[in-house]
Amino acid sequence: MRLGLGRLDALRGRTGAHRRADGPAPEAEEGPWGPPPVIEVRALLKTYGHGDATVRALGGPPDPLTGASPGVDLLVEQGDLIAVMGSSGSGKSTLMNILGCLDVPTSGRYLLDGIDVGGLDEHQLSLVRNRKIGFVFQSFNLVPRTPALAQVELPLAYAGVKSAERRRRALAALELVGLADRVDHRPNELSGGQQQRVAVARALVTAPAMLLADEPTGNLDSHSTEEVLSIVDRLNASGRTVVLITHEDEVARHAKRVVRLVDGQVVSDVRQAPVDGPPPALRDPALFRAAAPQALTGGAL
Amino acid sequence: MNPFETLRFAVGGLAANKVRSALTMLGVLIGVAAVIILLAVGNGSSQSVKDSIEKLGTNSLTISSGGGFGGGRGASSTSTKPLTVDDARALADPSSAPHVKSVAPEVTTSQTAIYDGTSHTVGQVVGTYPAYFEASNSKVDKGDYFSADDVLNSRKVAVIGSTTATDLFGTVSPVGKKIDIGGTPFTVVGVLATKGGTGFQDPDDTVVAPLPTVQNAFTGFGSISQILVEATSADATTPAQNEITTVLMGTHGLKDPSALDFRVSSQESLLSTQSDTNKTFTVLLGAVAAISLLVGGIGITNIMLVTVTERTREIGIRKAIGAPRGVILGQFLAESTLLSLIGGGLGVVAGLIGSHFRIVGIKPVVIPESVWGAFAVAVAIGLFFGGYPANRAASLRPIEALRHE
Structure with missing residues (x-):
């Protein structure tokens, strides 16, 4: 696979440890922030429709004086575990689609791992989705009639990885989520929790810059929820950047940082644990288990 | 993504809807088989006409009245002299026409024959000489x-x-019986063996009688319809043809060999007229078959569109995990091509098996080019008609595809 733009060559062969942005914009911020952020969003705005019928999905209401919307600003550092919270209609799904390069913002800038996503064409976007982002959806979104192993191999196949290498990495990813004994099972032969773990394995098999999970536990029972979240905790502890989109406090407890969206605007941004270090659930497992979810709600807000 | 993987995905996609895939393939199968069989039938019928004309005897020549290609020279040409019995006598002279074995002048008419209250309109009442039987390859079966x-x-x-x-007679033996033909009583002395044939006229619906008898009873003693000449051998037809032309130019008083008032035609020329007719017939059959192949191709488009709609969500998932446009395009194109490939392959098998049977009395003769042609067209149709649905799948936006239920 060839890349059209020179700066996209950075997509290849770059490991998570050493990031150096080629573009001019992130360069300016490198000093105080250390390594460049995985996600850098500036004045992001997403509207649907025109004129009076315009619906602002993201970016908040327009300023009554200037008519301009403030937009959404967000910086996610490498190694962070961030939860984006908000009720339905708050714009969190829109934000997730834009962050996942599935949708394009109406205005604003989005730098993913130092790459300005706004200027990429269709083919380059598919490469970005393949190499930089690992998706986990609420409805699992596994490819039907495909065994777990082939499922996990799929992103690698699209990336052009050789068969043997692909198999090795897919097996490793499945082992990581504890499904090494289910490699030949099709989605309809797996429980919801197992399906979501396959999805997590598929998301992380390409070693993406970030794991983007949209309500990953929304369709799961409490036991499966715990399983999936503990995998997320472990992944983050090993350095993977994770963005969780959720409306459940129980899920948000696991995050190092919680961002709340209301009407397309960030209303609160709370850090629960430092970026460098294990996520809350692994810092003090006993204390974490003892703390009731309600306590978090009360304390954080 | 290597081609093998694309193919594997395509097989998986087809296997997911076995009945649907099988029915779509059936459309292509029928199209390809129809092309092969119908062209084979057309070819077989022209072969059988060729055979039946050859059965008439390849060393016989027919002389008929009228300038063969004189349409444009009408003004300058001399008046047409009809063929007469004298012409036939002149041809029978071995010194002027050494390559002519026998000569049989013919008059032809159509009459109603009656026997014991049964009436039958005879297609051809021929008045001629006994040499006619050999020259026209007619053999007597009874009598x-x-x-x-x-x-x-x-x-x-x-x-x-x-x-x-x-x-006329049903199962009764006609030999020795008296029949009434156009008011004149005739005694049946023999029955010809069945020739069979595929032309417009049944060659077995005929009455052959002595020339003067027929002239006396029906046509009068003027001109004759045609002269049947048998050459000494199949190789002698060309020199015999030249001799006939020379002799008849003499009897008709013609000088210009380009303005003849008679025509000498061999079975070869009859053959080419017949094969022209058959070519038209074969082309028509082929066109019908080609249409059914086209319909099969549209079936592929239809089913691939359904598949794309049905698998919109799956396409969305694949795109979300980084499938480039080309891979999606390739996958659906591979599926449609596979449909036409398998359908076409089975169609070839069905066509080859089908052409082993007699169809409306014709033994089909497979044209090898039609097999390759039909198969290639089927595969090309799969590619072409699969292109639209595949392109539609490839250009789906991932966000919309994922939202699709």
Whole structure:
């Protein structure tokens, strides 16, 4: 696979440890922030429709004086575990689609791992989705009639990885989520929790810059929820950047940082644990288990 | 993504809807098989016409009246002299036409024959000489031919064709019976063996009688319809043709060999006329078959569109995990091509098996080019008609595809 733009060559062969942005914009911020952020969003705005019928999905209401919307600003550092919270209609799904390069913002800038996503064409976007982002959806979104192993191999196949290498990495990813004994099972032969773990394995098999999970536990029972979240905790502890989109406090407890969206605007941004270090659930497992979810709600807000 | 993987995905996609895939393939199968079989039938019928003309005898020549290609020269050409019995006598002279073995002048008419209250319209009542039987390759099955003596004495005897015999007499043996043809009583002396044929006219619906008898009873003693000449051998038809032309130019008083008022045609020229007719027939059959192949192709488009709609979500998932446009395009194109490939392959098998059977009395003869052609067109149709749905799948936006239920 060839890349059209020179700066996209950075997509290849770059490991998570050493990031150096080629573009001019992130360069300016490198000093105080250390390594460049995985996600850098500036004045992001997403509207649907025109004129009076315009619906602002993201970016908040327009300023009554200037008519301009403030937009959404967000910086996610490498190694962070961030939860984006908000009720339905708050714009969190829109934000997730834009962050996942599935949708394009109406205005604003989005730098993913130092790459300005706004200027990429269709083919380059598919490469970005393949190499930089690992998706986990609420409805699992596994490819039907495909065994777990082939499922996990799929992103690698699209990336052009050789068969043997692909198999090795897919097996490793499945082992990581504890499904090494289910490699030949099709989605309809797996429980919801197992399906979501396959999805997590598929998301992380390409070693993406970030794991983007949209309500990953929304369709799961409490036991499966715990399983999936503990995998997320472990992944983050090993350095993977994770963005969780959720409306459940129980899920948000696991995050190092919680961002709340209301009407397309960030209303609160709370850090629960430092970026460098294990996520809350692994810092003090006993204390974490003892703390009731309600306590978090009360304390954080 | 290597081609093998694309193919594997395509097989998986087809296997997911076995009945649907099988029915779509059936459309292509029928199209390809129809092309092969119908072209084979057309080819077979022209082969059988060729055979039946060859059965008539390849060393016989037919002389008929009228300038063969004189349409444009009408003004300058001399008036047409009809063929006469004298022309036939001149041709029978071995010194001027050494390559002519026998000569049989013919008059032809159509009459109604009646026997014991049964009436039958005979397609061809021929008045001729006994040499006619050999020259036209007509053999008597029952009874005997009429003789030169019968001709000289204008006896009212007739040899009838097998169809005429069955229609008039049923199972009774006609030999020795008296039939009434156009008001004149004839004694049947023989029945010809069945020739069979595929032309517009049944060659077995005929009555052959001595020339003067027929002239006396029906046509009068003026001109004759045509002269049947048998050359000494199949190789002698060309020199015989030249001799006939020379002799008849003499008897008709013609000088210009390009403005003849008669035409000498060999079976070869008859053959080419027949094969022209058959070519038209074959092309028509082929066109019908090609349309059914096209319909099969549209079936592929239809089913691939359904598949794309049905798998919109799956396409969305694949795109979300980084499938480039080309891979999606390739996958759906591979599926449609596979449909047409398998359908076409089975169609070839069905066509080859089908052409082993007789179809409306014709033994089909497979044209090898039609097999390759039909198969190649089927595969090309799969690619072409699969292109639209595949392109539609590839250009789906991932966000919309994922939201699709």
